[in-house]
Amino acid sequence: MTVRAAIVGLGRWGRSLVNAVQGKTDAIQFVAAHTRTRASAEDFCREKKLQLHDRFEDILADRNIDAVVLATPHSQHAAQVAAATAAGKHIHVEKPLTLDRPSAEQVVAAAKKAGIVLAVGFNRRFHPSVVEIRKRLASGQLGQVMSMVATHTTSTGQFIAADNWRAQPDEAPGGAITAVGVHSIDHMIEFGGEVRDVLVITGRYIPGPSDDTTNIMLRFKNGATGLLFCSVATATTLSFTLFGTKGLAEFSKPNLSRFRFVPTSTAAPTGPVTAPPDEIIDSEGFDMLNAELVEFGRCIAEKQPYPVKIEEVLHGMSVFDAVVKSAKTQNLEAVA
Incomplete structure (x- = not known):
């Protein structure tokens, strides 16, 4: 199984994540993207064969996307993880998970209830x-x-x-x-x-x-x-x-x-x-x-929890x- 992922956020770090795995592994492949600055991302998405969406909600509604990788401002993580969880998407989110313990507990509880893989980017x-x-x-x-x-x-x-x-x-x-x-x-x-x-x-x-x-x-x-x-x-x-x-x-x-x-x-x-x-x-x-994203893909395919223990993240x-x-x-x- 090759996990079909969407990158959300295409600044320096988002592009680094895409470049780390695109065309280098069968575990995970980026197929779509969303970013706040579309014009600056169009050439990159064309080169990497990513469908560029105007709205995050379009990513979540796409049944051909299995997972989202969030490389977005820290203050957006809680809401974006919650929305992706509700849509049944597996989630890899850059550190920190959120900006405080209470909001982190909420998204972790929701992810456990939904049965999705939640990975935090402690690469x-x-x-x-x-x-x-x-x-x-x-x-x-x-x-x-x-x-x-x-x-x-x-x-x-x-x-x-x-x-x-x-x-x-x-x-x-x-x-x-x-x-x-x-x-x-x-x-x-x-x-x-x-x-x-x-x-x-x-x-x-x-x-x-x-x-x-x-x-x-x-x-x-x-x-x-x-x-x-x-x-x-x-x-x-x-x-x-x-x-x-x-x-x-x-x-x-x-x-x-x-x-x-x-x-x-x-x-x-x-x-x-x-x-x-x-x-x-x-x-x-x-x-x-590459190692963290390949492991993320493997955990999704094998229905295993991500090895960075969520209790330690919390x-x-x-x-x-x-x-x-x-x-x-x-x-x-x-x-x-």
Whole structure:
């Protein structure tokens, strides 16, 4: 079965999603599209053989479309997911699922009742470097999780016009969280469990209507801690390090391609402190967008739930709410 999908939103990210799978897999194929700026999308749709619809409602009414992939402004997600669910379409929606926990719970409940696949675009979970941490944590090679430290930055803020939806405070509360930070929070939740509370400081280094930089301290219910720095106002880099009682594991580079594992020492130092030899695995060229959409298609065909657990997504929304609140109050805020 090849899933017939419609892309909704054809900005930079929507086009990236189409390009990741079109003509490259039998699991899913884009057959239709809808975007607010038709004129700018006509050539792309012609090239990719997409039927361009003027209205989102026309996508939902088309029986030849099995699924919708939403690459739209965050504030539109809740209503669009609800409408697609009511139409019986399977849904892949970009992160964040919605902009608060209550609305996320509503759309998740509706999707479960309708029996459709609801996937949230945490594509980094599919990368081999992330899979490697998952495997080593499950095997006990890392021991107990002590702390996680993440950095995720880009230079994209300078290229976003002040009137672009991505620059608006109601679309990007909490600074750089919606743009990049939610990925690292998602990894921390998967590896560290539920978060107890957060403390957040945001900053604005590029002139515009929204903060572009975010620092977060997190405490987890199991006693682990986390630190996250994310920004769209500096040079592009990415790193995530998990410190365990038996070793550390990390991935780095903007495409997550470098994995590194270092075990704890087994003997006391006799001179300057050194570390045991590290293990490095490089995974260049892995396409995370292709991986997540192929898996989305497979889950639809096999009637299986998407592997990014919806309970973890919902807890992520609770953390998101606490982050936004702490950014405003500059106080330690509990995660509901």
